[in-house]
Amino acid sequence: MTTTDKLTQLYDTLFAHFGPQHWWPGQTRFEIIIGAILTQNTNWSNVEKAITHLEASNVLSPAGLRDMEPDRLAQLIRPAGYLRVKAKRIGHFLEWLFAGYGGDLDAVAQLHTHSLREELLSLNGIGPETADSILLYAFDRPLFVVDTYTARVATRHGLIEPPFDYHQLQDLFQSNLPQDVGLFNEYHALIVATGKDFCKPTAKCEACPLNGLPHTLDVPSEC
């Protein structure tokens, strides 16, 4: 069985079980970007609370957040955790957005994928996963988003052998699947759904829909 076959089978199995995920759970480009920063190492339900606060305060826009006191921003996003860290990270992004693009995300969208990725990665607080989430979900660029769930699923199903880094795991998916924004969108969302429900750190994988695939390894007692 080729890697492409395995990845396709994995996707088909997850899609059959979970159905379409309709990601990203955010309306606007800007909201997706802010959500991508807020969800760093954080449960999405906590992020939703923070975003609700921003919406209720009518500041969920580039200018709205730029004009806000850092302390006040930190308080509004408090439920998402790491409030001071994330307030700073949002500030760094806004500083870049206004300094280079007048606060206009449509202008940012004119950049080529590689240039935009490099610019995002140069910002303090935006690493590979956050950058790729923004590129895929806010700017429709065909990049596969790798997160802890991806690493866990791929390892447990023998798709990659540790140790590996972010790029190696990303390359596994990108080199063996069609470069399709819709596919990458859904695939990552499905992996997250699996992670939330089944593929836990010390997990009980028994009921996981991926059990029974030819490339499923023995369930590890500890991962």
Place this chain on the structure above:
DNA sequence: GACCAGGCACATC
């Protein structure tokens, strides 16, 4: 009360 959650930067060895 411990563990986990859609990371990242920085210090230290």
Place this chain on the structure above:
DNA sequence: GATGTGCATGGT
């Protein structure tokens, strides 16, 4: 270069 640690809140 690899490994460890701080950052913070809320659900299970």
